[in-house]
Amino acid sequence: MNPIIIDAQVLAQLELNRYVEEQAQELAPEFEIDAVHDSDFGTLYRVWWGMKLLGTFYRADIDGLWVAQPVESELRPRCETPEQAQLQVIALGSVKC
Numbered sequence: 001m002n003p004i005i006i007d008a009q010v011l012a013q014l015e016l017n018r019y020v021e022e023q024a025q026e027l028a029p030e031f032e033i034d035a036v037h038d039s040d041f042g043t044l045y046r047v048w049w050g051m052k053l054l055g056t057f058y059r060a061d062i063d064g065l066w067v068a069q070p071v072e073s074e075l076r077p078r079c080e081t082p083e084q085a086q087l088q089v090i091a092l093g094s095v096k097c
Helices: 003-027 082-093
Strands: 031-038 042-049 052-059 066-070
Touching: 031 082, 042 082, 052 082, 066 082
Parallel strands: none
Antiparallel strands: 031 042, 042 052, 052 066
């Protein structure tokens, strides 16, 4: 294969990837997760939507389940995975956004 064609294909794929990423950012809000150490919970993961804290989640020592703590809810769902806990925080914490 001609090196010029390969370079053009790579460039086209990079441009397509950039376009898809830009479109995804416009369609869906950006959530960020960071972590802090908490004396009660150990590693406490925080879920942010821009500058708004949606809630936190952590792994419980008692049973190993993940506990979601959405800011806008008194519910504290227990989840099998950290991904499920993140989704609970997003779903329940962004209700009033």
